[in-house]
Amino acid sequence: MKVEIDYDLFDSIKQEEDVIELNYLLNIILYKNRHSVYVTDTRVFKLEVYDSIPKTTQSVIELFFTQNVMTSEEKDCLICFDGASFDDEKKFNLVEGIRYLSQPVSIIVENSFNDSHFFKAIFRCFDDSEIINKHFENLWIQFENSGGCSNIINYIKGRSQFYNDRSKFFRCFVILDSDKLSPNDTNDKYSNVKEFLSLKKIAFHVLEKRMMENYIPDEAINANIHERYNKWKNAYLHLSELQKDYYNIPSGFIKVTSQAGKKTSKRDKKKEIKKNQLDALPEQVKNLYSDLSSSNFESLKSGLSIPNIKSEFPKFFNCEHTVYKKSLLQRTRHQRNPHELSDIVEKIMKLI
Incomplete structure (x- = not known):
């Protein structure tokens, strides 16, 4: 994360306690190169408080200053004297800055144990810098369990109370399965969730495929599915890429609502499917698998x-000789957004 410290913050520091807090903030930012620190006003270098900063820290600040002059990159947050007056913008006073930058980035998923395998695979394959992996090793990123898509709003509201409903403190990324039955499924079950997250300025992503399991490459299916399940495996591998995107791997065609939208029991659905085959399924599913x-x-x-x-x-994602960059690109090249997985990595990189 690119952190700018404003001149007025440096200029406001008069007490010894403030100097200690400033050095603590700088240590959080620079420890193991966790963040980048930028000072854009040369008047800072002439202040008495600047001389109280360790020489090694001064050297790093001045190096980043030189880089900034050459590139003028946009910063991710600002530490300034009046930062406490902002609730949504990423502007913080000294104490708030310490609180904000010391917390880990939270990747909020429906099931933190199972879903983490998918994320670790795309980090391994699409983060060539290995910065995300470094953050994991230092516990600067964590997976958090929302308890299911229907509970995400309640989960975020609970976190909001901790921050006195000030969204600027959120350092999190929410990932959602689309749960779509087909590429043309217009039933947006997450419309209220997306509206809520946008209002709170929380980064999120809804997967293009039905769920995380649908991103598993064919190589991993071949290598990990035991031969006793060959009938299922061979039938699955004969599906088109688009059909694989929306097939429910754990439940097959059982876990869908009837064409009329009326929910029935799992037992009744099995009876319907056995009797009517594809005719028992919703029209969009029937068309996709016609x-x-x-x-x-x-x-x-x-x-x-x-x-x-x-x-x-989900553990199949851990198999490095079948789940690698090329095989994941193969599973996503036909999508509306073939760069979806690298885009997810980029969104998370902006938070760290």
């Missing part, structure tokens, strides 16, 4: 039945 043979439909209809699939299947 070329599916009856035998492949039979193999796929109930999903992949490996034990503990919700926790075990």
Whole structure:
């Protein structure tokens, strides 16, 4: 994170306690190159308080000053004398700056244990700088469990109370499964969540595919699915790339609502599907899988039945010889946004 410290903040420091807090802030910023610090006003270098800063720290500040003169990069937050008067903009006073910059970045997911495998794979493959991995090693990034998509707003509201409802303190990124049944699914179940997060100025991303499991490359399916599940595996690998994007791997075609929108029990859905095959499914699902043979439909209809699939299947992302940059790009090259995974990494990089 690029942190600018304003001249007025330096100029306001008169007491010894303030000097200690300033040095503490600078230590947080510069410890193991966690952040970058920028001073853009040369008058800072002439202040008495600047002389109280350790010489090694001064050298780093002056190096960043030189870089800033050459590039004039936009800063991510500002530490200034009147920072406490701002609730939403990333402007902080000295004490607030310490609080904001010392907290880890939170990646908020529906299930922090299972979903973390997907994120770690895309960090490994798309962060060539390895900065994100460094932040993980130093516990500067953490996964947090929202408890499901329906609880995200309540979860954020709880965090807001901790910060007295001042959104500028949030250093988090929310990731959501789209849960779409097809690429043309217009049922935006997250419209209220997205509106809420936008209002709070919290970064978020809704996956283009149905869920995280749909990003697993074919190589990982081939390598990790036991031969006893060959019927399912062969039928799955015969799907088009788009069909794989919206197929529910754990539940198959069972976990969909009826065409009329009426929810039925899992047992009743199995009966409907067995009797009517694709005709029992919503129109958009039926159209997407219209070329599916009856035998492949039979193999796929109930999903992949490996034990503990919700926790075990995401672990396939850890397999480095099947999940790598090229194989993930292969699974996303046909998307509306083929750069989706690198875009996610870029969004998170802006927070660190």
